[in-house]
Amino acid sequence: MKKILFGVYAAICIALLVWAFELAVNAPAEMMQGDAYRIIFYHVPSATVAFTFFAISMAGSIGYLVLREKNAAKALAWDAWAVSGAEVGIVFCTVVLVTGPLWGYRAWGIWWAWDARLTTTLLLWLIYVSYLLMRRFASGAQMRTSSAVLGIFGGIGVPIVYIANRIPGQHPGPVFGGDRASGMAPEILRPFLWNMAAWLFWGILVLILRHRFELKQQAIAAAEAEQSLNA
Amino acid sequence: MKKAVAQIAALVPIALLVFALYSLYAAPAEPPRDWRLHMTQEQHDLMVAPIDHAFRVAAYSVTWAIQLGYLAWLGLKWSGLKRVAGRASNQN
Amino acid sequence: MIDTLLTHLVKDLRIEWRSKEAINSMLFFSLLVVVLFSISFDPRGAFSRDIAGGVLCVATMFASVSALNQAWAREIRHQVLDAQRMAPTGGAQLYLAKVLANFLFVSVVQILLAPVFLVFYNLHILGNAWLLLLVLPLGTWALVSNGIFFAALSINSRNRELLLPLILFPIFTPALMAMVNATTGIFTGEFDPTIWIKLLAAYDIIYTTVSLLLFETVLRSE
Numbered sequence: 001m002k003k004i005l006f007g008v009y010a011a012i013c014i015a016l017l018v019w020a021f022e023l024a025v026n027a028p029a030e031m032m033q034g035d036a037y038r039i040i041f042y043h044v045p046s047a048t049v050a051f052t053f054f055a056i057s058m059a060g061s062i063g064y065l066v067l068r069e070k071n072a073a074k075a076l077a078w079d080a081w082a083v084s085g086a087e088v089g090i091v092f093c094t095v096v097l098v099t100g101p102l103w104g105y106r107a108w109g110i111w112w113a114w115d116a117r118l119t120t121t122l123l124l125w126l127i128y129v130s131y132l133l134m135r136r137f138a139s140g141a142q143m144r145t146s147s148a149v150l151g152i153f154g155g156i157g158v159p160i161v162y163i164a165n166r167i168p169g170q171h172p173g174p175v176f177g178g179d180r181a182s183g184m185a186p187e188i189l190r191p192f193l194w195n196m197a198a199w200l201f202w203g204i205l206v207l208i209l210r211h212r213f214e215l216k217q218q219a220i221a222a223a224e225a226e227q228s229l230n231a
Numbered sequence: 232m233k234k235a236v237a238q239i240a241a242l243v244p245i246a247l248l249v250f251a252l253y254s255l256y257a258a259p260a261e262p263p264r265d266w267r268l269h270m271t272q273e274q275h276d277l278m279v280a281p282i283d284h285a286f287r288v289a290a291y292s293v294t295w296a297i298q299l300g301y302l303a304w305l306g307l308k309w310s311g312l313k314r315v316a317g318r319a320s321n322q323n
Numbered sequence: 324m325i326d327t328l329l330t331h332l333v334k335d336l337r338i339e340w341r342s343k344e345a346i347n348s349m350l351f352f353s354l355l356v357v358v359l360f361s362i363s364f365d366p367r368g369a370f371s372r373d374i375a376g377g378v379l380c381v382a383t384m385f386a387s388v389s390a391l392n393q394a395w396a397r398e399i400r401h402q403v404l405d406a407q408r409m410a411p412t413g414g415a416q417l418y419l420a421k422v423l424a425n426f427l428f429v430s431v432v433q434i435l436l437a438p439v440f441l442v443f444y445n446l447h448i449l450g451n452a453w454l455l456l457l458v459l460p461l462g463t464w465a466l467v468s469n470g471i472f473f474a475a476l477s478i479n480s481r482n483r484e485l486l487l488p489l490i491l492f493p494i495f496t497p498a499l500m501a502m503v504n505a506t507t508g509i510f511t512g513e514f515d516p517t518i519w520i521k522l523l524a525a526y527d528i529i530y531t532t533v534s535l536l537l538f539e540t541v542l543r544s545e
Contacts, residue, residue, distance in 0.1 A: 038287060039290065042290070042291065042294055043290075046294070065540060088301075091297060091298065091301045094297055095293075095294050095297050095298070098290075098293050098294075098297070099290045099293065099294060102286050102289060102290045102293070103286070103290065105286070106282070106283055106286050123493060123496055123497075126492075126493040126496075127493040127494060129493075130489050130490045130493050130494075131490075133486065133489055133490070134476070134477070134480070134486065134490055137477070137480040137481050137482050137485075137486045138477070138479055138480040138481075138486075139479065139480065139481065140479065141544070142479045142544045143479075143480075145540065145541070145544035146476045146477070146479070146480075146541065146544060149476060149537050149540065149541055150473075150476060150490060152533070152537070153494050153530075153533065154493070154494060156529065156530075156533060157493075157494050157496075157497060160497045160522075160525075160526060160529070161496065161497045161500075163522070202298075206298070206301070206302065209302070209305060210305060213305060213308065213309055213312070216309075216312055216316075217312060220312060220315060220316050223316075
């Protein structure tokens with residue numbers, strides 16, 4: 001039953017992505033940037049998904065630390081969300097960091113700039129990669145505790161970096177909630193929202209897969225531990 | 232059958248990446264810096280459009296190369312887990 | 324509470340006084356880094372002032388890592404750390420004492436290195452030089468407090484010495500930015516470093532608080 005539901009969800013995701021791509025390709029050209037603005041159809045949703053999943057990872061880390069002495073099984077479940085959120089977040093963050101310069105080179109003439117959002121995004125990527133490295137190098141039960149603590153540190157660091165860099169720079173200003181000149185034309189808003197939904201659905205699909213994998217890994221480790229106890 | 236699927240799953244992201252790099256490499260040359268002396272805005276836009284298109288194609292290809300590459304890697308690890316679990320339950 | 328803190332602190336200072344391993348290695352390493360940077364980036368004229376701040380901060384950073392790596396090594400030898408865990412005192416005092424001791428060591432190295440630095444870069448400080456006495460301690464505190472905490476995190480990992488810089492540098496980057504910008508502002512006198520000093524102070528307060536709260540968890544995570 002679960003597998004069928006998951007298959008249906010996967011099919012919906014793919015259908016959404018195809019529909020969103022269709023809308024993105026056929027959206028009208030923009031006044032200022034011509035066709036180059038189309039990056040918002042995959043770059044902005046990927047960034048949103050990445051940041052959301054990093055937040056999920058931080059919540060998982062906090063949950064693990066709070067629950068690990070009271071309810072070990074539940075704590076492991078939170079830890080599974082922590083590592084899944086981190087890993088899938090890194091995948092989407094990589095997409096953001098690679099597609100951004102590809103757009104930036106055509107739009108601004110430079111591949112990179114050290115302003116608020118770019119630096120924050122790069123640092124976020126570095127912090128969560130170091131989180132994964134910590135999990136790989138550490139061993140035993142301390143690994144989960146240490147990496148949960150590191151996850152919390154990383155999560156706090158991000159707003160600090162963002163504030164440190166908040167000088168008007170190269171990256172386009174906020175489109176929503178910015179000044180009078182911001183806001184999106186309806187012909188572009190509709191494809192944008194569909195793309196946002198499509199990438200979010202896809203991200204959740206990958207997150208669920210990674211989470212299932214982690215649970216399976218935990219189960220095998222627990223079975224092996226029990227086996228060695230009973231041997 | 233399974234091996235074929237696995238091989239395709241591994242090759243598609245690599246192919247997408249190569250395609251993206253090729254798209255960037257094969258993009259036409261940019262107009263010179265002093266293009267305003269030689270051509271109108273419309274001519275410049277016509278010259279620049281295929282370059283923008285090449286970059287856009289590269290961006291989409293790279294996006295899917297990363298996404299599918301990650302899924303392929305996850306799939307590989309998953310099948311590795313299945314083997315470990317199979318061995319463990321055989322020992323019981 | 325203060326007694327415990329002082330006991331830990333005096334212990335660390337005494338060990339360092341007898342062996343001087345941390346200070347010697349840090350001093351030589353930071354000297355090497357300053358020389359290497361001078362060779363790589365030609366430190367002539369006004370340009371030297373622009374990069375001197377960055378070089379000073381990065382030299383301090385690399386030098387501290389060599390000290391931080393051995394900060395907990397002393398405790399692991401002869402199961403001293405297990406004894407610490409069994410002691411009825413809190414982990415926070417142990418952490419704070421280690422941070423204070425290492426803060427002292429790194430500051431000593433910075434003071435000894437400052438004249439060398441002024442000479443190699445022919446520095447005329449154009450801004451308010453007294454602010455350096457505020458910026459450098461704040462930056463060093465950020466480095467040492469985070470470094471000691473992460474060194475404790477990585478105690479039980481396979482590649483302890485390799486892991487520490489990998490997890491420390493990304494988290495330390497905001498403080499590095501603030502420190503470099505503040506020192507550049509002081510050296511060049513071109514802009515007001517106040518906002519960066521405020522940011523550095525805020526970073527110190529936030530991270531020291533979180534470290535104090537979470538250190539108990541890390542110490543007893545086994």
